[in-house]
Amino acid sequence: MFVKIDNVSKTYKQSGEILQALQNVNLEIEKSEFISLIGPSGCGKTTLLNILAGFESVFDGHVHIGGKEVTKSHSPGVTIFQNYGLLPWRTIRKNVELGLEAKKTFSQREIHSISDEYLELVGLTSFAKHYPHQLSGGMRQRAAIASALAVNPEIIFMDEPLGALDAFARMQIQDEILRIWQKHKTTVVFITHDIDEAIYLSDRIVVMSPRPGKIQEIINIYINRPRQRNLPEFLDLRAKILEILHFAKKLQQPDFYL
Amino acid sequence: MKKAIPIIVGFTVLITIWQLATLTGGYNPVLFPPPLSVASGLQELIREGILVESIVRSLVRFFIGYILAAAFGLSLGLYFGHFLNVWRFVNPIAQFLRPISPIAWLPFVVLWFGIGDVPAVVIVFIAAFFPILLTTVSAVSKIDRNYLKVAKNFGLSKFHIFTKIIIPAAFPHITTGFHIAIGSAWVFIVAGEMVGAQSGLGFLIVDARQNIRADLLMAAMVVIGLLGLLIDLLFGLVEKHIYAKQGITKD
Ligand SMILES: Nc1ncnc2c1ncn2[C@@H]1O[C@H](COP(=O)(O)OP(=O)(O)OP(=O)(O)O)[C@@H](O)[C@H]1O
Ligand SMILES: [Mg+2]
Numbered sequence: 001m002f003v004k005i006d007n008v009s010k011t012y013k014q015s016g017e018i019l020q021a022l023q024n025v026n027l028e029i030e031k032s033e034f035i036s037l038i039g040p041s042g043c044g045k046t047t048l049l050n051i052l053a054g055f056e057s058v059f060d061g062h063v064h065i066g067g068k069e070v071t072k073s074h075s076p077g078v079t080i081f082q083n084y085g086l087l088p089w090r091t092i093r094k095n096v097e098l099g100l101e102a103k104k105t106f107s108q109r110e111i112h113s114i115s116d117e118y119l120e121l122v123g124l125t126s127f128a129k130h131y132p133h134q135l136s137g138g139m140r141q142r143a144a145i146a147s148a149l150a151v152n153p154e155i156i157f158m159d160e161p162l163g164a165l166d167a168f169a170r171m172q173i174q175d176e177i178l179r180i181w182q183k184h185k186t187t188v189v190f191i192t193h194d195i196d197e198a199i200y201l202s203d204r205i206v207v208m209s210p211r212p213g214k215i216q217e218i219i220n221i222y223i224n225r226p227r228q229r230n231l232p233e234f235l236d237l238r239a240k241i242l243e244i245l246h247f248a249k250k251l252q253q254p255d256f257y258l
Numbered sequence: 259m260k261k262a263i264p265i266i267v268g269f270t271v272l273i274t275i276w277q278l279a280t281l282t283g284g285y286n287p288v289l290f291p292p293p294l295s296v297a298s299g300l301q302e303l304i305r306e307g308i309l310v311e312s313i314v315r316s317l318v319r320f321f322i323g324y325i326l327a328a329a330f331g332l333s334l335g336l337y338f339g340h341f342l343n344v345w346r347f348v349n350p351i352a353q354f355l356r357p358i359s360p361i362a363w364l365p366f367v368v369l370w371f372g373i374g375d376v377p378a379v380v381i382v383f384i385a386a387f388f389p390i391l392l393t394t395v396s397a398v399s400k401i402d403r404n405y406l407k408v409a410k411n412f413g414l415s416k417f418h419i420f421t422k423i424i425i426p427a428a429f430p431h432i433t434t435g436f437h438i439a440i441g442s443a444w445v446f447i448v449a450g451e452m453v454g455a456q457s458g459l460g461f462l463i464v465d466a467r468q469n470i471r472a473d474l475l476m477a478a479m480v481v482i483g484l485l486g487l488l489i490d491l492l493f494g495l496v497e498k499h500i501y502a503k504q505g506i507t508k509d
Contacts, residue, residue: 089426099412
């Protein structure tokens with residue numbers, strides 16, 4: 001098992017109140033699997049991802065990736081942030097090269113040829129010398145994907161990476177992500193609010209429920225890729241997930257009865 | 259070029275009002291010299307080579323003081339901005355020293371360093387140091403946390419986090435501090451040279467006063483103002499270039 005999330009719980013203290021962001025989360029992810037996390041706002045998706053990525057140091061339980069424990073100073077993964085995580089003072093090429101510069105193993109020439117390769121992969125070769133603010137949202141997202149892939153990580157975390165894009169750009173980049181994922185066989189953990197997107201991309205969908213944040217259900221998707229969004233199986237899955245999410249909402253309602 | 263028009267119009271109006279006031283007001287020209295005699299005073303200073311020499315002297319002292327302040331202010335600011343726990347102890351001291359006018363230091367500076375180039379350099383240093391230090395600290399402490407996440411994401415070393423993330427991220431804000439500092443430090447070069455030097459634009463003022471030459475006094479003031487304006491404009495251009503590169507629009 002490539003990723004092993006073992007009984008992970010996380011509480012936040014907020015103005016004296018204790019908030020259970022995650023409760024006893026157990027999940028195993030195989031190498032090269034594409035996993036989506038969905039669930040209502042506040043169910044702990046970002047918290048879980050931050051723990052996997054080593055951004056969160058204090059939590060209960062254990063996370064292992066590739067047999068090694070994830071800590072604040074160690075996570076083999078690279079995160080693609082919702083705000084693209086590009087540095088505005090670097091050109092697109094220099095952004096793609098940032099992670100390579102951090103590794104001492106590459107010469108300047110090697111760095112250059114690797115960034116060439118990944119700029120090409122995401123179709124931004126002619127924008128190498130541009131700065132992030134000169135690109136559209138979709139192009140920036142592709143640049144962020146290129147910069148994450150360039151360091152050849154074993155696992156990529158994406159937190160609603162396409163949330164800010166219009167429907168057309170979204171579908172285009174979904175296809176690109178799939179193409180790249182299939183080529184590199186990288187393990188992906190992907191947060192989205194979009195059920196169709198999750199079904200279109202994932203091997204498995206992890207549906208979470210809030211207060212306390214936990215895994216509600218895990219759904220396997222066996223439809224062959226490329227998936228048609230209007231196939232009966234696709235629509236059935238969507239109905240099923242909606243039902244689960246609806247159920248998840250109902251669960252938190254007792255608060256209002258009394 | 260479009261920017262030059264308001265500057266030219268503004269100065270033309272100012273000089274016209276000044277000339278009219280001296281023509282119609284009946285003031286003693288020794289107390290309030292008309293622009294034309296200031297212009298001829300300026301010519302006299304140029305002809306005798308005093309002006310260029312004074313300007314060069316002042317600029318050299320100014321830039322030595324400013325560059326030293328920039329070097330110290332920047333490196334200390336980067337350090338304290340990153341280690342805010344240390345800054346908590348230093349900040350009160352900085353806030354205590356800052357309101358003491360650089361001019362108040364002058365008597366000590368002259369006693370310690372004597373008359374010459376040093377007092378003016380030290381005064382410029384004091385005047386420029388605090389704005390640079392304080393804006394650098396605040397620039398570093400306020401950088402977008404997401405940039406640090408990006409750094410951690412790619413496993414950047416501490417050294418690289420400093421050189422590749424913190425310094426460039428704080429850079430636009432730091433330039434603003436440098437800009438403020440260069441303007442306020444220029445104000446104090448004159449005071450430094452009036453008390454502690456035998457040359458430079460500040461000394462020109464003292465000299466004109468002792469010889470009761472209002473035209474030369476005013477001419478020196480005009481030159482000081484123009485140089486200040488020029489320094490500010492040049493710095494503004496550099497700043498704009500930096501901002502434009504990062505896609506930051508700032509007015
Ligand atoms: N740093 C923090 N301090 C205190 N509480 C936090 C913090 N981060 C998250 N929380 C709380 O933990 C819960 C889970 O937050 P999280 O961001 O993981 O949710 P999410 O599922 O990603 O939501 P969304 O879909 O809106 O992004 C929320 O109730 C949130 O208020
Ligand atoms: Mg979130």
